[in-house]
Amino acid sequence: MALYGGIELPGKPDLDNVRRLDVLPIPMVMDMMRYGFAVDREHLRRVGSELGREMAELRAEICSYIPVEKLDEFIHRSNLDADDTYLPMNVDSNVQLAELLYRVLGVGNGKVLKRTKGGGQVSTGRRQLEQLKAEHPVVQKCLDYRERAKLKNTYCDALPELARLHPRGGCWCGLTHECETWRVHTQLLLTRTTTGRPASKNPNLQNISVRSKWGAEIRRGFVASPGTVLVSVDFAQIELRILAMVSSAVKLIETFQTDGDPHMTTAMEAFGITDPDKVDKIMHRAPAKNVNFAVVYGESAKGLLEQLTSDTYGKAGLPVPDWLTLEWCEQFIAKWFEIYPEVREYIEKQHYRARRYGLVWDQVGRIRRIPEVRSVHNRVVAAGLRQASNMPIQGFASELLKLAMAEVHTEVVRVVRDAGVWCQPLVPVHDELVLEVDEGWGETVMGLVVGVFEGVLRDKGTGEEWEGGGGVPVKADGKVMGRWEK
DNA sequence: TATCGCCGCGCC
DNA sequence: AAACGGCGCGGCGATA
Numbered sequence: 164m165a166l167y168g169g170i171e172l173p174g175k176p177d178l179d180n181v182r183r184l185d186v187l188p189i190p191m192v193m194d195m196m197r198y199g200f201a202v203d204r205e206h207l208r209r210v211g212s213e214l215g216r217e218m219a220e221l222r223a224e225i226c227s228y229i230p231v232e233k234l235d236e237f238i239h240r241s242n243l244d245a246d247d248t249y250l251p252m253n254v255d256s257n258v259q260l261a262e263l264l265y266r267v268l269g270v271g272n273g274k275v276l277k278r279t280k281g282g283g284q285v286s287t288g289r290r291q292l293e294q295l296k297a298e299h300p301v302v303q304k305c306l307d308y309r310e311r312a313k314l315k316n317t318y319c320d321a322l323p324e325l326a327r328l329h330p331r332g333g334c335w336c337g338l339t340h341e342c343e344t345w346r347v348h349t350q351l352l353l354t355r356t357t358t359g360r361p362a363s364k365n366p367n368l369q370n371i372s373v374r375s376k377w378g379a380e381i382r383r384g385f386v387a388s389p390g391t392v393l394v395s396v397d398f399a400q401i402e403l404r405i406l407a408m409v410s411s412a413v414k415l416i417e418t419f420q421t422d423g424d425p426h427m428t429t430a431m432e433a434f435g436i437t438d439p440d441k442v443d444k445i446m447h448r449a450p451a452k453n454v455n456f457a458v459v460y461g462e463s464a465k466g467l468l469e470q471l472t473s474d475t476y477g478k479a480g481l482p483v484p485d486w487l488t489l490e491w492c493e494q495f496i497a498k499w500f501e502i503y504p505e506v507r508e509y510i511e512k513q514h515y516r517a518r519r520y521g522l523v524w525d526q527v528g529r530i531r532r533i534p535e536v537r538s539v540h541n542r543v544v545a546a547g548l549r550q551a552s553n554m555p556i557q558g559f560a561s562e563l564l565k566l567a568m569a570e571v572h573t574e575v576v577r578v579v580r581d582a583g584v585w586c587q588p589l590v591p592v593h594d595e596l597v598l599e600v601d602e603g604w605g606e607t608v609m610g611l612v613v614g615v616f617e618g619v620l621r622d623k624g625t626g627e628e629w630e631g632g633g634g635v636p637v638k639a640d641g642k643v644m645g646r647w648e649k
Numbered sequence: 650t651a652t653c654g655c656c657g658c659g660c661c
Numbered sequence: 662a663a664a665c666g667g668c669g670c671g672g673c674g675a676t677a
Contacts, residue, residue, distance in 0.1 A: 255672055257656060281655050288657055313658060316671055358667060360661085367669045370660035378659080460665040470665080542663055553666040593661040593667085652677080661667080
């Protein structure tokens, strides 16, 4: 069946479709790189100085936990902090932090401490610290410091250096602007990843913070140019929808066909709840949502346990429920596969392909070689098999965004520009597209882009939905805003 | 001083 | 032994 741009679905693992999909988004991608994303340097400067104040406080507090008699073991390092005040240790050094926590303060005594992958040092990662924060008040300080340091270093200090001034009357990118704005010009890479996703660098605009309070504040530093608004459109639950398509999981398809919430469905099925009002967000929906996402990646019970304790409960500042054990996670995952048994068949099919052919492919025929399956190390084989089941999902999702980008470029951006309206795509974020649009046209363009996204699997000739989709509708959400926020 | 591997972590 | 897929980036510490 012919789809937009001559893409045929499902594609065989030859390269015709793939070549098209590597090429189709190029006009839009060039536009994005050339035009850049406006940043509010004053906003980032203000956030940065606040973060800097909090960091200095946290640094001092952390150092104050060094016992007096141990001070000389640290002080010889002559660590100098940003304010030219001497501190006994460098809190940014994981080596020194591990020494303080585990050797000097004895945090985690008697526990088997996780070690890092490469060098085998005792880990000071967030996952580890979350487990230990009840033992000593310094641990939470370290977590708070880390969050602030990451944001300040990356976005308040480094990123503005990448922003270039675009003065009135023209600039190096060849475009004229009506007023002075600072813009960052990301580089988008279309052939970098093994799954088909575009990658972004210098700066990476695909991992701008948003979740935490401070993270959201950072993202607000990305703004629409004067006289314009930001339009953001994203596919709703696209990877789960694709999982439903490729596995034909009945319960999953049913949920999407009735416009239901898949996390809610999983929760109700797994816990045997019939009344939606009885689904508790923390106790039922959170673990259900976690498994819904993680099963695509091949997550283990141990992984689920860590995810839930560290992120869902730990990072959210919620108490970890006592029923949350490794056994509980094992049973929950088992229950998940009872609800969606077709998914197990899908996973096994990808494993078979990886072992039989040494490669897997997604619905457009993009291939990923999985040489790991020939390894003599079970760990390596297992990692390869996880990649094998994940790639067709992540890959196909990325193809849909690229297809949508191409159509937005020709059917929306060009058309709207021809009508004399400012319309500039800024960045793709895996399942989302951000554009800058004349402020009077935000809602209109948003609607058009949502339409393109939702019709991405529709044959442009006949209007028929792709039969390989198993009746799963593609849905998209749109937003109009003055600053980039969730 | 420049470079590299490691660690940790932001996003989807 | 490891246990979650795909990325890029900043700081540290070792090395050249």
